[in-house]
Amino acid sequence: MSRNCNCMFPDPLPGKWLKGKAIGSGAFGTVHLALNKANGSLFVVKSAESCAGLESLENEANILEGLNSPFIVQCMGKELSKGLNGERKINVFMEYMAGGSLSDVAEKFGGGAMDEEMIRLFTRGILYGLKYLHEQGIVHCDLKCTNVLLGSSGNVKLTDFGCAKRIKDMKETLGQSVGGTPLWMAPEILRNEGLDYSADIWSLGCTVIEMATGKPPWSDEFTNPAAAILKIACSNDKPLFPSKFSKKGVSVYVYNLPAEFNLGLLEDCSHLNVYTNMCPHVANHGLGQPLNNMDHGSADSNPNPWFATHQFIAEMIFHARVENHPCRTWDPSEANLFYVPFYGGLHVSSKFREANHTIRDALAVRLADYLESQPTWRKNHGKDHFIALGRTSWDFMRTDSGPDFGANCLLNLPCVKNMSVLTVERNPWKGSNQHGIPYPSYFHPSTSHQMLTWQDMMRQSNRPHLFSFIGAPRKGVDKAAIRDEMIKQCGESSRCKLVKCDRGNPKCYDPAEILGVMRESQFCLQAPGDSFTRRSTFDSILSGCIPVFFSRHTAYTQYAWFLPTEESNYSVYMDEQSDESKRIEEELLKIPKEEVERMRARVIDMIPRLTYVHPNASDIGFEDAVDVALEALAKHVRDKLQDDNNNAAIAESM
Numbered sequence: 025m026s027r028n029c030n031c032m033f034p035d036p037l038p039g040k041w042l043k044g045k046a047i048g049s050g051a052f053g054t055v056h057l058a059l060n061k062a063n064g065s066l067f068v069v070k071s072a073e074s075c076a077g078l079e080s081l082e083n084e085a086n087i088l089e090g091l092n093s094p095f096i097v098q099c100m101g102k103e104l105s106k107g108l109n110g111e112r113k114i115n116v117f118m119e120y121m122a123g124g125s126l127s128d129v130a131e132k133f134g135g136g137a138m139d140e141e142m143i144r145l146f147t148r149g150i151l152y153g154l155k156y157l158h159e160q161g162i163v164h165c166d167l168k169c170t171n172v173l174l175g176s177s178g179n180v181k182l183t184d185f186g187c188a189k190r191i192k193d194m195k196e197t198l199g200q201s202v203g204g205t206p207l208w209m210a211p212e213i214l215r216n217e218g219l220d221y222s223a224d225i226w227s228l229g230c231t232v233i234e235m236a237t238g239k240p241p242w243s244d245e246f247t248n249p250a251a252a253i254l255k256i257a258c259s260n261d262k263p264l265f266p267s268k269f270s271k272k273g274v275s276v277y278v279y280n281l282p283a284e285f286n287l288g289l290l291e292d293c294s295h296l297n298v299y300t301n302m303c304p305h306v307a308n309h310g311l312g313q314p315l316n317n318m319d320h321g322s323a324d325s326n327p328n329p330w331f332a333t334h335q336f337i338a339e340m341i342f343h344a345r346v347e348n349h350p351c352r353t354w355d356p357s358e359a360n361l362f363y364v365p366f367y368g369g370l371h372v373s374s375k376f377r378e379a380n381h382t383i384r385d386a387l388a389v390r391l392a393d394y395l396e397s398q399p400t401w402r403k404n405h406g407k408d409h410f411i412a413l414g415r416t417s418w419d420f421m422r423t424d425s426g427p428d429f430g431a432n433c434l435l436n437l438p439c440v441k442n443m444s445v446l447t448v449e450r451n452p453w454k455g456s457n458q459h460g461i462p463y464p465s466y467f468h469p470s471t472s473h474q475m476l477t478w479q480d481m482m483r484q485s486n487r488p489h490l491f492s493f494i495g496a497p498r499k500g501v502d503k504a505a506i507r508d509e510m511i512k513q514c515g516e517s518s519r520c521k522l523v524k525c526d527r528g529n530p531k532c533y534d535p536a537e538i539l540g541v542m543r544e545s546q547f548c549l550q551a552p553g554d555s556f557t558r559r560s561t562f563d564s565i566l567s568g569c570i571p572v573f574f575s576r577h578t579a580y581t582q583y584a585w586f587l588p589t590e591e592s593n594y595s596v597y598m599d600e601q602s603d604e605s606k607r608i609e610e611e612l613l614k615i616p617k618e619e620v621e622r623m624r625a626r627v628i629d630m631i632p633r634l635t636y637v638h639p640n641a642s643d644i645g646f647e648d649a650v651d652v653a654l655e656a657l658a659k660h661v662r663d664k665l666q667d668d669n670n671n672a673a674i675a676e677s678m
Contacts, residue, residue: 041117043069052077052084052186057120066120067100078114080186080203085116087162087185094472094645095153097121097173097183121181123174126231130169130238143235144655145647146172149180150228152645157182158221161191165219166204167227169234178629179476179645189219206253207240214257274351274658277359277400285391286343286367289374297373302334306370309639310340311468317536318466319481327638329469332535335559338448338464339369339414344639345650356400360658362409364443366391368434369415376430381422388420388434396439406442407668408661412653416449416555417458444657449557452581459656460582462634462649463559465566466535470638472645475631482568482628485543490519491572491612492545494538494560496526498553506574506600507551510608514549517609521545542567546620547596547612550578557582565594566635568628570620572608574600585656586633586649594626 044057053072060067072078081102088099100117123129126146130138138146150172157164164171164182171184187203204213210226213219230240242256282288289296296302305312308331315330333341343365346352353359371387378384395401401409413420422431434440441457450458469475493514498507514520521541525532532538538560542548548564549572556577564571573579573595580591588594596612598604604611615623632646647655 041069050184050186052080058117068118068120070116070118072114078112081114081116083188084185085114087188087190091156091160091162093153093156094179094476095149095156095181097181118183121173121183122176123178126169126172126174126235129174130235137238138235140236141655143232145178146180146235147228147232148647149645150182150231153180153182154221154224154228157188158191158224163189163191163219163221164224164227165189165213166208167224168205168208168231168240172231175476179472191220206256207243208234209253209256211257214253274361274654275353275359276346276349276351276361276363276654277353277356278346278363278365279398281365281391282394284387285394286365289367289370292374295374296370298376300334302370304332305334305337306340309344310334310337310464311638312337315466315535318539319536327470327640329474329638330466330535331468333464333466333468335463336369336373336414336448338461338636339365339367339412341464341468341636341639342412342446342461342650342653343367345636345648346654348639348642349650349654350642351654359400360408361654361661362400364391364395364409364411366411366413368411368413368420372415372419372430372432372434375432378430381433384430385432385434388432388437388440391434392437392439401439404665406439407664409442410444410446410657411440412446412461414448416557417445417447417451417455418449418555421451421454444660446653446657449555450582452556452577459585459653459660460557461653462583462586462636463557463562464636465559465562465634466539467566468636468638469644470641475635475644475646479628479631482543482631483625485568487544487546487569489521489541489545490517490609491547491549492521492523492541492569493549493551494523494525494532494541495551495553496524496532506605509605510549510551513608519609538563539567542569545569546624547572549608550574552578552600562634565627565630568624568631570595570623570627572596572598572612574598574605586652587630588626594623594630 040061042059042061044059046054047057047068048055053070056069056071058067058069059065070081070084072081085099085102088096091099098119100119102117103115105113129142150167154164154167162185164185165187166184167182171182173181173183175181204227206214208227208230210223213223234240290306293303293306294301296306307313310333311331312333313331314328315332316328318330346363346365356362368388375384395406395409417435419431420434421436422428422433423436435445435458443457445455445458446461447455447458448461448463450460467478469478491514493510495507495510497511511522511524514522515524521544523529523531523537523541542564545567546569548560548567548569550558550561550564552558552575553560556575558578561571561579571579571594574597576597579587579595580597591597596615598608598611632648633652635648636650637644637648
């Protein structure tokens with residue numbers, strides 16, 4: 025477009041749109057909030073205020089046309105017109121992102137210095153957006169915090185494509201000016217050496233530093249953009265890596281174990297549990313059979329995210345997920361974590377009735393012998409190794425002096441004590457190397473859209489019941505007392521929904537029924553089960569129902585890597601021996617409505633990190649339970665090895 029046109033401010037929006045307040049501006053012009061009069065939805069209109077702005081907005085609309093990604097802001101259309109003097113005008117209509125930009129987030133942190141977990145989450149979303157753009161042959165050219173927007177749930181989307189280029193025009197950019205913001209621009213761009221995808225990666229690095237420090241590299245050195253351009257273009261200096269960042273991320277090596285330790289066990293799936301035929305449950309990488317009666321809330325149900333997942337199958341799901349994880353390495357010399365994919369839970373449940381301890385323990389002992397023979401084990405004596413178990417730790421901690429309820433000795437073996445053990449329930453007193461991981465629920469999304477849609481449904485769910493309890497009475501004085509009390513109180517209250525699971529009530533085995541009750545409840549009572557923990561806790565959170573705990577060992581001492589530190593932000597606690605537990609309804613009614621809403625919002629925000637995504641999924645855009653576990657493990661192992669090195673150095677100096 026010619027630069028000598030007579031560009032003027034655009035006229036007000038047409039009658040079908042209602043223009044609102046200005047919410048931003050840029051070199052192209054202004055950004056206003058707008059209302060769709062037809063359906064009441066909010067959107068954004070970008071309007072040019074100069075010739076250059078007109079070119080920029082036209083380029084942005086053309087670039088965005090045909091793009092469809094959950095990590096790219098959606099362009100809803102453009103409106104071209106002419107003014108009274110024949111001048112061209114443009115309005116570009118975009119989706120409204122209620123969370124603002126990453127720059128807005130930085131302001132909330134006093135101008136920057138986001139924590140590492142938040143930076144990691146945002147960077148991951150940006151990378152997915154860049155991956156999609158580059159697959160479409162597009163270079164963004166102006167990546168920075170201001171141009172990364174957030175939805176109300178914290179989902180990341182790239183915006184501002186006024187400087188973007190298609191890579192097919194790359195040769196034409198040689199010797200020509202490429203737009204962007206100097207402090208974020210790659211040296212080769214500033215030297216007019218041509219454009220390729222690596223320019224966005226440089227800008228991403230500058231953006232990460234911006235998130236960590238509140239400003240891009242070199243901003244303290246130069247207030248004059250020209251001086252900054254000269255420095256970046258002509259110097260070999262590289263941006264300094266923020267010292268507060270972890271020096272190593274996650275790099276996990278997966279042992280290729282002999283089949284007898286994992287996949288070989290599945291060949292006799294009908295005998296993997298003395299009570300249940302596990303063949304339907306080990307299907308689909310441990311997800312179980314698909315569920316077709318669930319309310320997806322979206323047309324985006326392909327692939328189906330719902331499965332009848334067994335509560336004690338996490339070890340299989342974890343294995344399948346790590347097999348396809350982007351942090352997996354096939355080179356053990358590059359790994360800082362070593363995963364031993366032993367299906368210990370499936371094996372131990374097949375031997376519960378085996379009276380001979382030697383036979384019951386045999387496979388665990390053979391695993392220990394195998395590991396200790398590996399060079400990768402001997403380097404750190406297994407301190408960088410881990411296993412994931414789908415059953416509670418009690419099933420692997422038989423002692424000669426304790427009662428025999430079918431457990432084996434796996435977790436008491438000396439070599440396994442050196443490892444980190446992920447388990448759905450840790451021993452709160454003797455499990456120093458044990459770390460709780462969530463029980464799997466029924467939801468295993470393959471896309472971020474499926475997750476966001478489900479979270480939105482839970483926010484909008486009508487909850488007529490103040491509280492609910494789903495469970496059966498238990499035998500034994502301690503277990504029976506609190507459960508009998510809950511069943512009694514719930515049954516007597518018009519504000520409680522009771523689903524009593526004795527005598528084989530089929531509703532208790534139907535995921536749609538279970539989640540249906542919970543999504544209609546404000547609070548869900550979580551009594552200890554046969555052990556401290558229960559899968560129902562995670563069904564409750566998945567349903568946006570605030571959990572009410574009666575033992576600290578049901579969640580608080582179990583899942584430190586996954587749950588917020590402030591317990592009252594997402595849950596209610598009533599000690600089972602306290603007076604409060606004798607008047608549950610009265611205590612819940614004391615909580616102000618605003619506090620309930622705040623707690624529910626926190627619960628719904630927790631859903632992604634407590635969910636096991638589909639093992640075949642890629643480009644998810646959020647951290648699931650496996651991501652959280654691997655990142656926490658990497659830090660735990662790194663700190664443990666550092667402590668060992670420090671202690672060794674002290675010993676040598678004495």
